Amino acid sequence: MSEKKGFFKRLVEGLAKTRNNIVSGIDSVFSGFTKIDDDFYDEIEEILVMGDIGVKATDAILFNLKQKVKAEHIKDPAACKELLIRSIKEQMEVGETAYRFEEERSVVLLIGVNGVGKTTTAGKLAGKLKAQGKKVVLGAADTFRAAAGEQLQEWANRAGVEMIGGQEGADPASVVYDAVAAAKARNADVLLCDTAGRLHNKKNLMAELKKINRILDREYGDAYRETLVVLDATTGQNALNQAKQFSEVTDITGIVLTKMDGTAKGGIAVAIQSELFIPVKYIGVGESIDDLQKFDPDQFVDALFDRQQENES
Secondary structure (H helix, E strand, C coil): CHHHHHHHHHHHHHCHHHHHHHHHHHHHHHHHCCCCCHHHHHHHHHHHHHCCCCHHHHHHHHHHHHHHHHHCCCCCHHHHHHHHHHHHHHHCCCCCCCCHHHCCCEEEEEECCCCCCHHHHHHHHHHHHHHCCCCEEEEEECCCCCCHHHHHHHHHHHHCCEEECCCCCCCHHHHHHHHHHHHHHCCCCEEEEEECCCHHHHHHHHHHHHHHHHHHHHHCCCCEEEEEEEEEHHHCHHHHHHHHHHHHHCCCCEEEEECCCCCCCCCHHHHHHHHHCCCEEEEECCCCHHHEEECCHHHHHHHHCCCCCHHHC
16 A cells, blocks of 8 residues: 555656646636636647647547536536546546456567667566566567667566576567467466567568467467557657557557656546557556556546545545
């Protein structure tokens, strides 16, 4: 519980720039308008879109807000804040987010372009699973980026898990093959594979992921498959575009949003959830292993608006 409490505090701090970007503007609309009219809604719309919440999510949030205002006969703009918060939370609901891979023998593939924190995420996730008493094997299938393997080895050492790697430039699918063999031999609960992400050549990427998936189907068919795309929150709309492109080449089961601390573009979490209907499963707000946590939309919106959570008392 204290870890979760501590994380909420870090999330509130980490979202400070996003808060300045979105919430302070919204607050000035609530205090600056005397009546709820089209101009009032236009102002809110502009702030949300500029805050990286995205056009689609913003439209849905405003539609929801207008309905609530009408149903509850609200006349005072200041009384709209709670309704807006509720509308944003509802927009982020994608049903119960499943973490089935924690419960059964599984393979987790991490995909994403270079520089988004993919290798770090793999290491942190390995550490978290190990702390839950799981037997974890890390597969270093990003053989294109120099030092990716060394970086992952460092995390493997820190987490106390085994890593299977290959030479730089080796076929990633062959590394996955070796990692599967090791996971089976060690009777691992989770095989975590860090893969290379090169979106500029989608054809190659598609072929590579297909090959990896073929090997997993053939060699480890009974293992549950989780494919997480890692995105850098600081890139805002660009992160959303990357998620879209990755979802065109493979079945994505979840999103990891890194570098949420210190970005003004944290609103992208709302956009991704509502545009793609793929759940954000993890969120990162710092360098330490505890700074990667399961994503809770209610907690996120409460932290964004700097509201103390009810469960904190």
